[in-house]
Amino acid sequence: MSPKQTLAVLVLMILMVIGSNSFFVVNEWQKGLLLHFGKIQKVENTEVAVVRDPGLHFKWPFIDKVIYVDTKLQTMDGRPQEVMTNEKKALVVDTYVKWIVADYAQFYIRTQNDNSRAENLLERIVNTNLRAEVGKNTVKETISGERAQMMVNIRARSNESAPELGVKIIDVRVKQVNYPVAISDTVYERMRSERHRVATAFRSNGKKEAAIIEAGANRKATVIQANADRDAKIIVGKADAEAANIYALAYNKDADFFGFVRSLEAYDKSFNNNQDLMVIKPDSEFFQFMKDAKGDKKK
Structure with a gap:
């Protein structure tokens, strides 16, 4: 390679390095804070920092530096804090905070664009106000729906x-x-x-109610049984009376036939068992219908 070619290559490389350090891209979730010789660059004749929006921008190579600040919504998960209520009762409160960068220059000055450092400082501020706010309220107010207003006050x-x-x-x-x-x-x-005391009371009341219900059921069952027995006896009595009335009517209508039927029933019951032994006179009225179908005792 000739000296001219070598020089051309060197010049090209220098231009590439200068070019790569002359332009920068800010992403859509960022802001670009411009530093000039390590100090925050201000808009001419003002104290306003030079902040670049998302896009492609120019800077002086090796002189200017870009700090990329995250503009997304951040979440700080705080550590549980022990606080005292106005009743002098201790509570452990666990919080979280949603925050964003609002002043890019101030954020860089205080935190060097370090989110962890920012959250440590922010946690101190929030916890100080948390203790002050809880200290004005009772335990009930702190754990109930009323704490929503407490959170508004802490944020403010x-x-x-x-x-x-x-x-x-x-x-x-x-x-x-x-x-x-x-x-x-x-x-x-x-x-x-x-809870054990309440449960015991419920069980005791339950047993008492069960005993009352069981006694009532037994009493009702006894009454129902008694009424059923009474009704059954009445029905049986009426049936017996009706049967007796039927027998009486039958007897009065045809006394001879009624006597004949009753004798047949007696014969059936008497001779049904072959082992039975009966000692009866031949002229007994028991055999009157065997001698004469009409049951005439004179023959």
Whole structure:
């Protein structure tokens, strides 16, 4: 390769390096903060930082530097904090915070564009206001639906300090509220005892009600049985009376035939068992219909 060709290659490489350091691309979820000699570049004759929107931009190579700031909504999962209510009762409150970068220059100055560092500082602000707000309320208010207003107040007070970090708090929410471990054991034991007492009372009342229902059912069954026995006796009595009346009518209508039928029934019962032995006089009235179909005792 000739000296001219070598020089041309070197010039081309230098131009490529300069070109690659002269343009930069800001993605749609970012903002580009421009630094000039390591300092935040300001718009001419103002204190406003130069911030580039998404797209392709030019910068002076090796002199300017671009800080890419994430503009997406961030979530800070806070660590559980032990706080005191106005009743001097301890609670452990677990929260999370939604936040975004609002002032890119201030955010860079305070955090060096480090989200973890920003969240550590933000957590201190939120926890300070959390303790202050819970300290104004009771346990019931803290764990009930009324805590929604508490969260609004915490967010508002935290946003008073958030601009120092260059951020804005969008929302503060409570994930859960618990008693400290030592207190929780006592509370849970008391709750178990109370539930056991209530359950015992329910079982006792249930047995009492069951006994009352069973006694009532037995009483009703006795009454029903007595009424049934009474009705049965009445029916049997009426049937016997009706049968006697039928026999009487039959006898009065034809006394001889009635006597004949009754004698046949007596014969049937008497001679049904071959082992029976009867000692009766031949002229007994028992045999009157065997001697004469009309049962005439004179013959």
